[in-house]
Amino acid sequence: MEQNNIDHLFRHQFGKMVSILTRIFGLEHLETIEDAVQDTFITAIKAWQYKIPDNPEAWLTAAAKNRVIDLFRKIKAEDARASKLYSGATTLGISEMFSRYEIEDSQLRMIFTACHPDLNPKEQIAFALRTISGFSAREISSGLLSSEETIKKRLQRARKTIKQNNIAFEIPTGQQLIIRRDRVLEVLYLIFNEGFHSNLKDKLVRKELCGEALRLIKLFLKKKPLRDPKSYALFALMCFHSARLESKINDKNEIIDIKNQNRKLWYFPLMILGSEAMNKSLENKAVISSYHLEAAIAAEHLRAPNYKSTNWNSILEWYKKLNHLQPSIYTKLNIAIVNIELNELDAAHEMLVLLNENDLGKRSYLYFGTLAEYYWKKKDTENALTNINLAIAKVNNTSEQQYLIKKREIISSNSNTTYYK
């Protein structure tokens, strides 16, 4: 059997099985359910030591199905009030619950549970990655640059809130659907960005976060009431960004900026997929969301055969629209960066003086890095060096630090003054 076919099989299967069993037994038994699913993997390892079955996924599904009766006994023994069990399954037989359609439906219910407004955003992300994507607390902590303890606490709080507030395991309807759908998209967007923009050493973890966000938005788009211009635009955005993922970091774990990325590594099929989604996101005079604008910016970069031919004017327009729709310090900083690219140094300066580096938190180095770029373009080497030093002092991550140190070398070496022409 091809190794590719079973990439992440256990992890994905974990999410599927936990979702279905939760639908049958209820969210209050989540921990017991997670343990039971974990158990089927241990059985699988032992059974597969000698021969991997032709269809591992079907094997695991069958194993989970067999656990239903066990679980029923176990939960009943733990909780005498559990007489209402199977309520979720009364209209559907257990077997039907395990059909592809119902599996997807159950997973969507879990996504909506994870993104319930009663949970805070950080809990939502941790809970989604655990329950839907099958990451362990340790894996989540390395992906989100938090400690394992912090993640465990977030998971505990999320489970507690879900129980206490009696959150229903369902896909909301009507007006609620629209509000809650937007929140789900936001959480998927955040998970994706954690992967795409994070400064993690480990390239693999980042790819996995991006991959998960993509997988979940695809699941989302399969369901008709969830398909809307915004979800298509977010999907397009993820495709466009993902197309560049391989070229962003080299084998030595060094960051490569878009100027120096090997554009031949950009993954064409994802660009196509993104374009198709983009077209769908614009059908029927759709309302333009921030996802649309961010996707448009990403597409503009992909469109340029080389860095020189990047259409910065067009990118500037998109950023201005984005800042108008959803003002943010990052967008403003990006506007200044594009101004610098376009040699509109006065406009860049006007924007930069409005910004307060403290609003960027741990990323204040981005502000100083941009200032350095500005002064350097003004041929003010002294101020350029002062700011690049500030940026280097503020940055945490070693690969970004190396990137900035390289930049400092370029600034201080006079021979390189033609670098930006």
Next chain:
Amino acid sequence: MKDFMLLFIGADYQELGLSPEQMQERMGKWFAWNQKMQAAGVVKSGEALHPGGKRITGENRTVTDGPFVESKELIGGYYVVKAEDYEGAMKIAQDFPDYDLGGGVEIREVIVFEQ
């Protein structure tokens, strides 16, 4: 050629709390090891064992429920393999996947009685 029994000791995945991804990785390693041995034609038999068990002792045939040892000494399964000598059997055991998790292999030669 002699027969050797490789007993797998310790590394209880359940107790170690491995993530699904890590478990899948383990499975891949077990499978690769088994394939390698199959290709070399050295495996005679092998079985995985449940962690629990029963023990009957004494004249009264008293039954106790297992496990009887600490999990780090629990036998999780075995292979019987063909090898020239201990040296050869130890070579086969190099690919056991769980050394990094605190697991180990005990190698015992199977006695073959001449008729």
